[in-house]
Amino acid sequence: MDALIPAFIIAALAEMGDKSPWLAAILAARFGRAAPVVLGIVxxxxLASIISAVAGALIQPLLTPNARLLFLAVALVFSGVTGFLALRRPDDLENWRIGAFATSFLGLFILQFGEGTQFLVAGLAANAKVPALAAAGATLGICAVTIPMALAGTALRDRLPIRAMRIIPAILFLVTGLWAAVSALRLI
Known part of the structure; x- marks a missing residue:
């Protein structure tokens, strides 16, 4: 259980103001039914979380405990910094004619690897006793944020305080990442 809850929380915070929930809402509205979009999200x-956790598990034996913590710290700081950058509307994938599930699956999978969540999952998995729990927690965290947006649609997203939903986690990630970096470097 050492990585399940942290991965859930970190993934949910990282996804709150990001493009994946926005794309999910766009796709659900476009296809007019949420079920295939939700299955594509899951x-x-x-898959993205499993790949990231496997990467973290593969580098785990190659790094010392302090290096693993520093890797996680860099991932946290990276995610914190990106939270302050402007968020552009994701491509609505209108030209994709492969169906609701395939469009949702491929579109969100590709988008996931452009976000910091997967870097965070790899960092958590590298520090976990059971890296698979990092993948499970991250999957649940991503779904906990993205699925409700697919079900609610773009109208809800337009009413949410997206700027605050990006800045608050960004500050948390920066502070936590800097603290972890200082600890990993044994400066405290």
């Missing part, structure tokens, strides 16, 4: 989140 499949994309699971």
């Amino acid at each position: 499949a994309a989140a699971a």
Whole structure:
């Protein structure tokens, strides 16, 4: 359980103001039914999280405990910094004619690897006793944020305080990442 809850929380915070929930809402509105979009979200989140956790597990034996903590610190700081950058509307994938599930799965999977969540999952997995729990927690965290947006649609997203939803986690990630970096470097 050492990585499940932290991965859930970190993934949910990282996804709150990001493009994946926005794309999910766009796709659900475009296809007019949420079920295939939700299944695509779950499949994309699971596959992206598994790949990231495997990467973290593969580098785990190569790094010392302090290096693993520093890797996680860099991921946290990276995610914190990106939270202050402007968020552009994701491509609505209108030219994709492969169906609701395939469009949702591939679109969200590709988008996941452009976001910091997967870097965070790799960092958590590298520090976990059971890296698979980092993948499970991250999948649940991504789904906990993205699925409700697919069900609610773009109208809800337009009413949410997206700027605050990006800045508050960004500050948390920066502070936590800097603290972890200082600890990993044994400066405290």
